[in-house]
Amino acid sequence: MFLLHEYDLFWAFLIISSVIPILAFFISGILAPIREGPEKLSS
Template identity: 50%
Template sequence: MFLISKYNYFWLFLLLASLIPPVASPISSYSAPVGKGPEKFTSYESGIEPIGDAWIQFQIRYYMFASVFVISDAETVSLYPWAMCFNELGVPASAEASISVTIPIVGSVYAWRRGASEWS
């Protein structure tokens, strides 16, 4: 038998979660201090006065390492549920997971051989 009362806590949580942002935003805008001045528009560098322009060009290698980091994190997050249900899923899921792990490894080896991971 389906009881709607089982979901009362869910609906209460959903209602409270949807009310927090519209209530908190006006409260923070009225209670936050407003400071206007030239210091407001300078970049903060650990308490040191900034020297030069903040718009400098970074090497593309920083972005490549960041993208490798994001891909490996996404791979880890996607493999965690599979690892929790390993016994129930069986061999087909194991084959799919190994393919899912192999593709970024092959891409990393290819990039390494092409010299994408060298700094100079």
Template identity: 70%
Template sequence: MFLLPEYDTFWILLLISSLIPILTFQISRALAPIRKGPEKLTSYESGIEPTGDAWIQFRIRYYMFALVFVIFDVETVFLYPWAMSFNVLGISTFIEVLILVLISIVGPVYAWRKGALEWSQLPGIWVVERKWKIS
């Protein structure tokens, strides 16, 4: 069917897994009722009449913590299979993984030294607090 017969199952699975979300969204769009109005366009505030806009700015620190988490999470994904086959792979693979760990530690250490991972208020940064009006 495709270039290599060993990969036929893979290509069929890839095609099916790509078509299912596309078809799901198309069927949902075709069957969903379309009712546009001012009530549908307002933000929902747990039954309370919304005041102001719904846009809230998050601090960049949250994204820094998320980025550090993703870095170590991806590193764990690579380290787990290596740890399971450590006896088979030998010392050269151990050195390569050690280099991977050392390189991936440099980023969070740099962010830590720059103060990006501190929760305290930094001088020169203003935080606007939102005050909700409940009537």
């Protein structure tokens, strides 16, 4: 059971590190249509 506890922390880190980029991509997808003005100026 001691190994299971150590792996628990590893899986928690693995899940968090894989969820953060997906979350960031999802948030940027929501904000992209809102921030069309500055994007058009830069292009």
